[in-house]
Amino acid sequence: xxxxxxxxxxxxxxxxxxxxxxxxxxxxxxxxxxxxxxxxxxxxxxxxxxxxxxxxxxxxxxxxxxxxxxxxxxxxxxxxxxxxxxxxxxxxxxxxxxxxxxxxxxxxxxxxxxxxxxxxxxxxxxxxxxxxxxxxxxxxxxxxxxxxxxxxxxxxxxxxxxxxxxxxxxxxxxxxxxxxxxxxxxxxxxxxxxxxxxxxxxxxxxxxxxxxxxxxxxxxxxxxxxx
Amino acid sequence: xxxxxxxxxxxxxxxxxxxxxxxxxxxxxxxxxxxxxxxxxxxxxxxxxxxxxxxxxxxxxxxxxxxxxxxxxxxxxxxxxxxxxxxxxxxxxxxxxxxxxxxxxxxxxxxxxxxxxxxxxxxxxxxxxxxxxxxxxxxxxxxxxxxxxxxxxxxxxxxxxxxxxxxxxxxxxxxxxxxxxxxxxxxxxxxxxxxxxxxxxxxxxxxxxxxxxxxxxxxxxxxxxxx
DNA sequence: TATATTTGTTAGACTAGTCTAACAAATTTT
DNA sequence: AAAATTTGTTAGACTAGTCTAACAAATATA
Numbered sequence: 001x002x003x004x005x006x007x008x009x010x011x012x013x014x015x016x017x018x019x020x021x022x023x024x025x026x027x028x029x030x031x032x033x034x035x036x037x038x039x040x041x042x043x044x045x046x047x048x049x050x051x052x053x054x055x056x057x058x059x060x061x062x063x064x065x066x067x068x069x070x071x072x073x074x075x076x077x078x079x080x081x082x083x084x085x086x087x088x089x090x091x092x093x094x095x096x097x098x099x100x101x102x103x104x105x106x107x108x109x110x111x112x113x114x115x116x117x118x119x120x121x122x123x124x125x126x127x128x129x130x131x132x133x134x135x136x137x138x139x140x141x142x143x144x145x146x147x148x149x150x151x152x153x154x155x156x157x158x159x160x161x162x163x164x165x166x167x168x169x170x171x172x173x174x175x176x177x178x179x180x181x182x183x184x185x186x187x188x189x190x191x192x193x194x195x196x197x198x199x200x201x202x203x204x205x206x207x208x209x210x211x212x213x214x215x216x217x218x219x220x221x222x223x224x225x226x227x
Numbered sequence: 228x229x230x231x232x233x234x235x236x237x238x239x240x241x242x243x244x245x246x247x248x249x250x251x252x253x254x255x256x257x258x259x260x261x262x263x264x265x266x267x268x269x270x271x272x273x274x275x276x277x278x279x280x281x282x283x284x285x286x287x288x289x290x291x292x293x294x295x296x297x298x299x300x301x302x303x304x305x306x307x308x309x310x311x312x313x314x315x316x317x318x319x320x321x322x323x324x325x326x327x328x329x330x331x332x333x334x335x336x337x338x339x340x341x342x343x344x345x346x347x348x349x350x351x352x353x354x355x356x357x358x359x360x361x362x363x364x365x366x367x368x369x370x371x372x373x374x375x376x377x378x379x380x381x382x383x384x385x386x387x388x389x390x391x392x393x394x395x396x397x398x399x400x401x402x403x404x405x406x407x408x409x410x411x412x413x414x415x416x417x418x419x420x421x422x423x424x425x426x427x428x429x430x431x432x433x434x435x436x437x438x439x440x441x442x443x444x445x446x447x448x449x450x451x452x453x454x
Numbered sequence: 455t456a457t458a459t460t461t462g463t464t465a466g467a468c469t470a471g472t473c474t475a476a477c478a479a480a481t482t483t484t
Numbered sequence: 485a486a487a488a489t490t491t492g493t494t495a496g497a498c499t500a501g502t503c504t505a506a507c508a509a510a511t512a513t514a
Contacts, residue, residue, distance in 0.1 A: 005470075029491070030492055030493085031490085039473090040474080041491080042472085043472055043473075045494085061479095061493080062479060062492060089342070092349060093342070093349055095345070103339045103342050106337045106339070107334075110330070110334060112330045112333070115330050119320065122319060122320055234501065234502095256461070257461070266503090267504080268461080269463075269505095272463060273500095273501080273502085274501085288463080289510070
């Protein structure tokens with residue numbers, strides 16, 4: 001598995017975004033790629049030939065392009081690195097979620113398997129980055145546990161916050177006050193039948209939250225989905 | 228302060244090492260630089276001209292080279308980044324001290340002032356990396372507090388371990404067992420007049436160590452050197 | 455000091471990644 | 485289906501960083 005250049009990696013990542021993540025398209029055209037990467041179509045054309053030679057993409061003259069199996073694997077590795085670094089910047093270095101992308105664009109190209117696996121461990125194997133996007137694991141698989149809201153969680157289960165529905169400053173401020181954040185584990189201790197208040201534990205601290213609030217917190221629950 | 232390329236940064240760092248750190252030489256020759264960086268003298272020659280144009284080095288045809296004030300400033304920034312990353316890898320990601328260099332060679336070129344300042348803060352403003360080399364602070368200054376051994380420290384003072392004298396596996400194992408490591412704060416609680424045992428506190432845990440052991444632990448003490 | 459050796463420079467070439475400008479193929483519109 | 489438009493390709497050029505091979509200057513040695 002010989003290493004790719006910074007630029008080659010960016011093309012793979014771009015193609016991945018265009019063909020695998022956005023929309024349902026399976027292929028991308030030269031102009032589209034050029035536009036996405038901020039270079040000219042002629043430049044893309046040269047690189048497509050090169051990546052084809054390396055068997056990382058499917059490409060035919062005047063045709064659309066798509067990733068090969070190997071190309072996709074490489075692209076996913078880059079996405080994994082990008083999102084782990086974003087998570088690190090946000091959770092450990094207190095970057096705002098909207099400041100992390102630019103720096104992660106650089107960090108994602110650091111070559112060291114050991115580094116990224118240790119970082120993953122250090123961050124406690126997060127399943128989503130600060131934007132809520134899923135982080136592929138070391139095997140390139142996404143943790144696609146079904147998402148639900150905290151109001152639907154069963155008493156006694158341990159779940160993990162993966163996003164919010166409400167985005168108002170008021171709401172987010174309260175979220176923050178409770179010690180909640182993306183990837184934060186939450187335990188549901190009890191539900192009051194009378195008023196549907198939910199007792200939760202976050203980082204060792206107990207809180208009672210309203211159903212209105214719980215409805216806005218998106219979670220995944222591994223306990224619910226054990227086979 | 229326009230950004231330098233990866234390669235330009237490496238030349239500055241190399242020249243810094245040759246002229247400021249190793250030996251007492253103030254200037255370095257073309258062959259010497261080429262040798263240090265693992266490229267051919269012809270290549271170095273081109274780069275020296277370029278760095279001269281950018282006013283980062285002093286260079287005259289057939290003469291030796293040295294850093295300008297600005298060049299030195301830039302070089303120190305790179306050294307700072309390198310050593311902070313090494314510290315991060317060792318302390319937070321549990322890399323061995325002999326594995327950190329290679330990865331730090333890549334990480335040192337990431338461009339983000341905010342990143343490096345946050346990292347510095349996250350690591351609690353370390354003054355030395357895992358090899359014991361000093362880390363320049365955000366102003367490019369080295370923390371050159373006088374070094375002494377733990378046996379010389381005054382009771383009641385807070386000091387920081389910066390190195391060891393003994394390098395035997397046996398000794399290092401004991402160091403590790405006490406929770407000691409580079410940059411680890413240590414408080415000296417008491418000294419027994421009878422047998423010279425020293426009572427210290429490391430990370431909230433109290434230990435009593437022998438003078439023989441204390442003699443091998445190199446420390447700096449900010450308290451002793453307050454003006 | 456004349457010669458040999460070391461050190462440094464120059465010229466010319468190569469690669470990766472980019473560009474512009476001209477051209478070709480494919481697609482859409484009338 | 486002819487014309488217009490969009491999309492993709494090619495040729496040629498440029499920059500950064502590297503090389504080799506030939507040459508020049510400086511230094512050491514006999």
